Amino acid sequence: MAFWLFKSEPFKWSFDEQKACGAAGTEWTGVRNYQARNFMRSMQIGERGFFYHSNEGKAVVGVVEVSALAHPDSTADDPRWECVDIRAVCDMPSPVSLDVVKAEPRLKDMVLATNSRLSVQPVTEAEFHVICEMGGLDPAKALG
DNA sequence: GCCAACGTTGGC
DNA sequence: GCCAACGTTGGC
Numbered sequence: 001m002a003f004w005l006f007k008s009e010p011f012k013w014s015f016d017e018q019k020a021c022g023a024a025g026t027e028w029t030g031v032r033n034y035q036a037r038n039f040m041r042s043m044q045i046g047e048r049g050f051f052y053h054s055n056e057g058k059a060v061v062g063v064v065e066v067s068a069l070a071h072p073d074s075t076a077d078d079p080r081w082e083c084v085d086i087r088a089v090c091d092m093p094s095p096v097s098l099d100v101v102k103a104e105p106r107l108k109d110m111v112l113a114t115n116s117r118l119s120v121q122p123v124t125e126a127e128f129h130v131i132c133e134m135g136g137l138d139p140a141k142a143l144g
Numbered sequence: 145g146c147c148a149a150c151g152t153t154g155g156c
Numbered sequence: 157g158c159c160a161a162c163g164t165t166g167g168c
Binding site for chain 3: 007032058116117119
């Protein structure tokens, strides 16, 4: 079981909008970066990820689940771009901000802190648990 | 709104 | 296959 982080600018696509899609989930469209696409190709159904608001908010605001394997991105005019579907699992009771992530020694190697431009990132199991702890989220609920 | 970092493109 | 030019991202 791998863990991930999905980044979105909230004024383009927010976690509230994600939640509004319910259990059906939505395509995580718009990724035009090979590294990010390759991470999505390796995702399995049911794997968990964080939903991060970039630019405005700059915080981990919720947990999502992969609900469909990688498939062609319906918004791309080039078939090489693929995406997974994700659905909201739960809120982060207390959003974990980038500042806090950067200040936490256990998260110093987190991709969010070291490569801020990558829009889909791997997260280690240890990092997943630290973020849950700092956000006041019972990991059992996140893993549901 | 600026700019640094990074990825991609295309000419050679 | 190198590298300069360009575009985009995202923190500040």
